[in-house]
Amino acid sequence: MLQREDDPPQVVDAFRAGDERALAEIYRRWSPVVHGLALRSLGDVDDAEEVTQQVFTAAWTSRHTFDPERARLAAWLVGIARNKLADAHAARARQRRIRTEVLSRTQVDDTVEPPDLASQLVLLDELSYLPAVPAQVIRMAFYDDLTHTQIAERLGMPLGTVKSHIRRSLCRLRERLEELAESP
Structure with a gap:
């Protein structure tokens, strides 16, 4: 030294x-x-x-x-x-x-089946029918795993608006998926 x-x-x-x-x-x-x-x-x-x-x-x-x-x-x-x-x-x-x-x-459950790729593709396709902002909010919530507050901050929206977009979009997606399930 x-x-x-x-x-x-x-x-x-x-x-x-x-x-x-x-x-x-x-x-x-x-x-x-x-x-x-x-x-x-x-x-x-x-x-x-x-x-x-x-x-x-x-x-x-x-x-x-x-x-x-x-x-x-x-x-x-x-x-x-x-x-x-x-x-x-x-x-x-x-x-x-x-x-x-x-x-x-943490125990890994080998009996859990991997996610159904076809269902994921159908869901992604149905997201494309949503208006741009609600689709972006849904993607941020479910694919980016962001909280409602984080989405509101990133998009500069009121928290209530983000929650409304998510609720309405999920209802709309559910209806579309139910229609698809019922059709031949």
Whole structure:
């Protein structure tokens, strides 16, 4: 590791006082060290970058607790990095446990038949008979799996209008499909 001289006291004082330029200088000097620790510990560039960002965000928000009489800035930053790395490893372990639990509880039912392709094609064809906006709303609801609120936001419509389009379109589709089922 490169030997670095101590940070100039004026940079440390400015950092503790909330000067963003001092933060930029400290980041320039010490982010390679923090990132290197994170990369070695986590083995993933994206995760290491995230931890590096968390370290400097935490350092900035708790800068008033840094005491240059007790520790050098580099040691303080490494201490924060160790805490953030421990959090990252704990989060990974939680995700693995959750994934394992979900997979163990999820049972695939091989007796379920695949969707009927002919029915899907008929439904898609019937969607083409709907007006453009209601058809778009139905596609967003059922094929894109969006909530009514998400559809309203994306289309810039009132929520009630989206719900009305869905209700009327489903009624219309049901009627058309019933007619088709009854015809020879």
